[in-house]
Amino acid sequence: MTSRRSLWFLIVISTSLRLAWSASLGLGNDEAYHYLFATHHDWSYFDHPPMLALVERLGIVLSGGVVSPFRLRLGFILLFAGSTWLMARLTERFYGPRAGFLAALALNLTAYHSVAAGAFVLPDGPLLFFWLLTLDRLAVAIDSGGRLGPWLGVGVAWGAAMLSKYHAVFLPVGTFLYFLLEPTARHWLRRAGPYVATAIGLALFSPVIWWNATHGWASFAFQGARALGGLRFRPDTLGAAVLGQALYLFPWVWLALVSILIRNGRRFFSPSETAPADRFLLCQAIVPLSIFMAVACTRSVLPHWTLVGFLSIFPLLGRKWEEEPARLHRRIVVFATLLLFAATVVLVQTRTGVLQQGGEGTLGLIKVSRDPTLDLYGWDEVSRELERRGLLDRPNTFLFTSNWYYSGHVAFATRNHATPVACYSAGDARSFAFWSKPSDWMGQDGILISMNGRSVEPHCFDRFFSRIELLGEFEVKRSGTPIRKIRLFHCVRQIVPFPFDQPRPPSSVRTIAQSPTEESAGETKPAVLR
Structure with a gap:
């Protein structure tokens, strides 16, 4: 089977599983609250920009206007199918179709991306899609030979990412860092394309700025305060952030991503030792990872805040797996089995409480007050x-x-x-x-x-x-x-x-x-x- 056929097989099978899984579960805390975004039309919201509400409404419209947990999640599931395709497309552009398929597969083998961002009513799903779309459009624009047209697409993609979640602010920072460090791309600092793209993105994001300006800057203040801490080093919060990353990505995927980051980071500043594609991806990873890990040194952060940084390492992971064919088949089978097992446990526990303490036929492993x-x-x-x-x-x-x-x-x-x-x-x-x-x-x-x-x-x-x-x-x-x-x-x-x-x-x-x-x-x- 060719890599492209394998990719479409992955998209169809994984999307079908998400559709069935999401139809069997009620809404979580954030999801139920986010449902109200779809019923309160506005330019932005206290917690997040408006893309979350737009994707919710997409699922409702596609379902004929009926509201249910499955229909609210439908748009997010379809977006993740698109994210899987974009991950493969981006990686193929740099490292070939086989690496592209493996990077997309790795994305589908993580807990947070595959389950939470891929199936739940959360802003991370749209952010994932438009983050990857921005990287894809950036790769095209940088190789465009100086043409302005491709940068228009970059601006639209980045603007949509900003309308999804404020984390997208790191994308132009990572791009600017790449222009500074990569000799073959430094000329873009003197050309109009990147600045036009930034202006387009800010124009698309301007309704969120307007909403904040007319609501006491409430959203910016709320999200900004969550990322500000004291000056005292706290190893407990740093350790919790690292542990959270490992759990959200699954330890076996997280360890592979960290090892790639460390190995490539050693020669990051050497133009002769780092290919432009590698440096491009590393720049997009290092900025959010460095900032959020610095914040974690002084205060608690939510584990998934840093995951957009790891997102840019998946193409490098796809290339690494392609270079290790001997262990690849077993690795995929084991990782996929573990993910399916975890998803099944969550589904069965939610519907039956088989692991909870008390009740007939339960195993008594989890206190009711501790059961998420x-x-x-x-x-x-x-x-x-x-x-x-x-x-x-x-x-x-x-x-x-x-x-x-x-x-x-x-x-x-x-x-x-x-x-x-x-x-x-x-x-x-x-x-x-x-x-x-x-x-x-x-x-x-x-x-x-x-x-x-x-x-x-x-x-x-x-x-x-x-x-x-x-x-x-x-x-x-x-x-x-x-x-x-x-x-x-x-x-x-x-x-x-x-x-x-x-x-x-x-x-x-x-x-x-x-x-x-x-x-x-x-x-x-x-x-x-x-």
């Missing part, structure tokens, strides 16, 4: 209970929780009803802080959905309503074991606006936003995928 698959299970039961109690579609009534991803889950579960959902968290309401005003809910009744016995609820809301009455309690169960305890409160007539639009709560109302004892009360952990 709970985020994807049981939210339709919450909607059914609200409907059974007659709490949906009531006039002058809204639903609310004190956590942005709980409110996201409730909003998606009740999407076929007209009852609005708010997030009453002073300091971390995310985009809920912009989708309504505190005064909008004055005079209305609220239904508080309190999760897992939060001790501060409902008392932290007493002064905002005329009175608060307990409506009842119920449990969401999986395999007979309670996994989510829910209390419902009728908060009668709001009399004081709740400050969910404030970026940070003052210390006097800390418990309104989040109680420091919630985790000990069995609170489900926030999603890590961001």
